[in-house]
Amino acid sequence: MTASLTLAALWVILAAIVALLPMRRQFAPGIVLLAAAPFLLVYLGYQHGGWIVLAASVAILSMFRRPLFYMGKRLIRRVRGAE
Known part of the structure; x- marks a missing residue:
């Protein structure tokens, strides 16, 4: 298994762990995972x-x-509001 697939598997495991957290605690690690994607x-x-x-x-x-x-949706509202 190459390093990139290992890294992808680690990302998936971390995403699954974040999904198990309560909603109020998912935001920060979720943003980090989304930014790393x-x-x-x-x-x-x-x-x-x-x-x-x-x-x-x-x-x-x-x-x-x-x-x-x-x-x-938030971005669309912001763009429409700027017109």
């Missing part, structure tokens, strides 16, 4: 190619769909 995707893409990045992207988007939808 693009770097992990780039590293995986460099090591293994596009298909692995696509699969990992789908998994990350699935895990963070609610926070990403919330941030997207």
